[in-house]
Amino acid sequence: MAPVDKSKVPWWASNLIVPLVNLTLALLVSGLFIFIAGENPYEAVRLIIYGSFGYIEGFAYTLYYTTNFVFTGLAFAVAFHCRLFNIGGEGQAYIGGLGVFLVAINFSFLPVPIVWLLSIAGAVVFGAAWAFIPAYLQATRGSHVVITTIMFNFIAASLMVFLLVDVIRDTAQMGPHTVALPKEQWFPSFKDFAGLLGIKIRYSPLNISFLLAILASVFVWFLVWKTRWGYEMRAVGHNTQAAIYAGISPYKNIIIAMCISGGLAGLLGVNEILGVHHKIVAGFPAGYGFTGIAVALMGRNHPIGIFPAAFLFGILYQGGSEVTFDMPNITRYMFVAVQGVIILFSGALENLFRPQIESFFVNRLNIKASA
Amino acid sequence: MEFLSDIASLINSTLRISTPLVFAAMAGIFAERSGVIDFSLEGKMLMAAFVAAVGSYFLGNPWLGLLLAIIACVSLSMLHGFASVTYKGDQVVSCVAINILIIGLTTALAAAWFGQAGLTPTLNEDQRFLEVNLPFAESLRDVPIIGTIYSDILSGHYIFVYLAYLSVPLVFWVVFKTSFGLRLRAVGENPSAVDTAGINVFAMRYKALAINGVLIAFAGAHLSTAVNANFFREMSAGRGYLALAAMIFGKWHPKTALVACLLFGFTDALQIRLQGVELPAVGEIPVQLIQAIPYVLTVVLLAGFVGKAIAPNAIGQPYIKER
Numbered sequence: 227m228a229p230v231d232k233s234k235v236p237w238w239a240s241n242l243i244v245p246l247v248n249l250t251l252a253l254l255v256s257g258l259f260i261f262i263a264g265e266n267p268y269e270a271v272r273l274i275i276y277g278s279f280g281y282i283e284g285f286a287y288t289l290y291y292t293t294n295f296v297f298t299g300l301a302f303a304v305a306f307h308c309r310l311f312n313i314g315g316e317g318q319a320y321i322g323g324l325g326v327f328l329v330a331i332n333f334s335f336l337p338v339p340i341v342w343l344l345s346i347a348g349a350v351v352f353g354a355a356w357a358f359i360p361a362y363l364q365a366t367r368g369s370h371v372v373i374t375t376i377m378f379n380f381i382a383a384s385l386m387v388f389l390l391v392d393v394i395r396d397t398a399q400m401g402p403h404t405v406a407l408p409k410e411q412w413f414p415s416f417k418d419f420a421g422l423l424g425i426k427i428r429y430s431p432l433n434i435s436f437l438l439a440i441l442a443s444v445f446v447w448f449l450v451w452k453t454r455w456g457y458e459m460r461a462v463g464h465n466t467q468a469a470i471y472a473g474i475s476p477y478k479n480i481i482i483a484m485c486i487s488g489g490l491a492g493l494l495g496v497n498e499i500l501g502v503h504h505k506i507v508a509g510f511p512a513g514y515g516f517t518g519i520a521v522a523l524m525g526r527n528h529p530i531g532i533f534p535a536a537f538l539f540g541i542l543y544q545g546g547s548e549v550t551f552d553m554p555n556i557t558r559y560m561f562v563a564v565q566g567v568i569i570l571f572s573g574a575l576e577n578l579f580r581p582q583i584e585s586f587f588v589n590r591l592n593i594k595a596s597a
Numbered sequence: 598m599e600f601l602s603d604i605a606s607l608i609n610s611t612l613r614i615s616t617p618l619v620f621a622a623m624a625g626i627f628a629e630r631s632g633v634i635d636f637s638l639e640g641k642m643l644m645a646a647f648v649a650a651v652g653s654y655f656l657g658n659p660w661l662g663l664l665l666a667i668i669a670c671v672s673l674s675m676l677h678g679f680a681s682v683t684y685k686g687d688q689v690v691s692c693v694a695i696n697i698l699i700i701g702l703t704t705a706l707a708a709a710w711f712g713q714a715g716l717t718p719t720l721n722e723d724q725r726f727l728e729v730n731l732p733f734a735e736s737l738r739d740v741p742i743i744g745t746i747y748s749d750i751l752s753g754h755y756i757f758v759y760l761a762y763l764s765v766p767l768v769f770w771v772v773f774k775t776s777f778g779l780r781l782r783a784v785g786e787n788p789s790a791v792d793t794a795g796i797n798v799f800a801m802r803y804k805a806l807a808i809n810g811v812l813i814a815f816a817g818a819h820l821s822t823a824v825n826a827n828f829f830r831e832m833s834a835g836r837g838y839l840a841l842a843a844m845i846f847g848k849w850h851p852k853t854a855l856v857a858c859l860l861f862g863f864t865d866a867l868q869i870r871l872q873g874v875e876l877p878a879v880g881e882i883p884v885q886l887i888q889a890i891p892y893v894l895t896v897v898l899l900a901g902f903v904g905k906a907i908a909p910n911a912i913g914q915p916y917i918k919e920r
Binding site for chain 1: 636676679680681684685686687688689690691693694695696697698699700701702704705706708709710714715830835838841842845883885886888889892893895896899900901
């Protein structure tokens with residue numbers, strides 16, 4: 227097939243139609259998995275839609291998951307613009323949560339809004355610090371960031387369990403978790419707001435971190451596309467040699483990109499600790515870091531794409547838990563497999579139908595133009 | 598004598614623990630020497646462990662389980678090739694997709710088919726591989742030194758342990774002493790030159806990936822049908838990545854990669870030994886920190902001693918044939 231002139235391809239063909247086709251393929255394959263596991267895929271879809279939209283608390287859960295995926299999706303995307311694969315979102319979020327907790331518990335004498343701001347800063351700094359070592363090693367020693375960030379996930383998990391068991395555990399309780407933060411520090415939840423308006427709803431973990439996710443998206447968009455540094459970083463990612471000739475330091479940009487990425491992943495800890503658990507619970511990142519990879523790739527690494535992609539995964543997670551409730555043969559791991567399929571089709575196999583789709587639309591436009 | 602038998606058992610477990618790493622590193626050498634990045638060793642090892650355990654459970658024969666594991670891993674390698682060689686997708690993304698897919702799929706299917714949370718049923722003696730006792734191991738046991746080496750260190754391992762160490766010279770021979778190996782390395786270094794010489798770059802990469810799939814299947818089967826008698830969730834526990842680090846540390850060379858694998862195996866064996874032991878001066882080290890040692894070592898090795906590891910020149914780049 228002859229290559230298509232990229233400039234003639236309408237933007238919606240490559241940025242809307244192609245991802246939708248890939249997503250459809252991924253969901254068809256996922257349906258096959260559900261069939262192999264011995265359940266009815268059509269029924270699963272119905273449950274997913276009911277679970278995520280069917281009632282107000284379900285929808286709130288969907289938005290709560292969306293919040294987490296926006297953070298980890300943005301984290302992966304920022305590093306990816308510098309051609310770095312930050313697979314370590316999981317560990318960075320875990321350590322970021324440690325930052326949130328330590329700041330909140332140690333500065334509890336300050337007014338609450340200031341504690342919140344400091345805790346958010348704590349999440350960013352701790353997450354960034356956990357990404358710094360792999361970044362430094364990649365920049366100076368060429369140690370592949372995929373291996374080092376994966377190792378840092380394992381190390382973070384060991385370190386946190388060690389801290390939760392031996393150092394900061396709530397000794398009055400049995401489980402590996404810390405004491406709860408003072409109640410006034412808890413983020414206002416969606417339920418609280420609904421209560422102010424006189425609407426009584428049941429518990430859901432959705433809280434004002436959702437607004438932070440929107441702010442983070444705007445911040446990433448501005449940083450990557452509207453600042454000089456964002457330009458430099460993309461230049462390094464696109465063509466390192468050319469960037470060096472232009473006087474841009476790949477060393478500096480690799481480290482900054484990874485640290486911002488780690489800081490964004492750390493924000494997951496804000497949602498989980500200030501908003502939901504109000505303490506550190508062992509294993510709270512629960513795979514959100516890995517899901518961020520799928521979210522970013524599906525959203526084509528742009529905040530405008532990442533937000534709907536995160537929402538879609540929110541639907542899959544919340545609807546998925548409805549499915550696992552009603553279908554004994556399906557566990558939440560089925561939806562981990564679904565993520566893998568989505569990464570495969572919208573990341574690795576994104577060129578499967580792209581040339582055909584793009585040339586189809588280019589030809590149609592040509593016919594229109596000549597008519 | 599106490600000390601001597603301690604050393605012997607430490608070496609014994611080093612050989613056993615290094616086995617999946619050796620298979621995986623050899624598998625990685627084939628893929629990466631041909632110019633295809635393979636982070637999916639982890640996922641393939643997990644897949645092999647699952648398929649071998651399930652296959653052996655239903656068919657009642659561990660060799661059939663191994664055969665199915667080989668088929669599964671070669672299929673995954675072909676999928677990786679399809680995405681990254683034929684369709685020129687990003688190789689790292691393809692690997693990440695395979696790893697996440699397999700973590701989810703194996704656990705989900707184990708739960709769906711056997712109703713236990715990510716576990717497959719325990720295999721009986723007919724369904725798994727047993728330790729192989731070398732000839733005269735019992736009678737030589739009392740001979741000093743030779744007896745210890747032969748009976749306590751070399752004898753009594755699973756068949757995979759012997760196969761792993763035999764695979765190293767074999768891989769060396771194939772990669773460095775045959776014309777196939779020469780082509781393989783050339784495809785990874787300078788694919789357009791190889792293409793000019795009339796060799797099909799894509800076919801070479803697919804062949805390399807097929808061999809990669811066969812080798813990694815042994816690593817997984819070792820985990821679930823020999824050392825353990827079932828599959829459990831995420832049982833590969835990062836070994837695919839450790840092996841890759843060992844391969845990079847070994848500069849994509851079988852012999853040095855073997856040394857690195859043994860180093861990892863030794864650290865892991867030592868780590869198990871140190872759990873719950875009171876050390877002089879430091880006291881008992883918390884078990885969570887001890888378990889992190891192999892991962893820390895990976896980072897240190899990649900950073901410190903490798904310096905700039907020189908990868909095959911064309912690694913990670915899809916080959917685009919000129920028109």
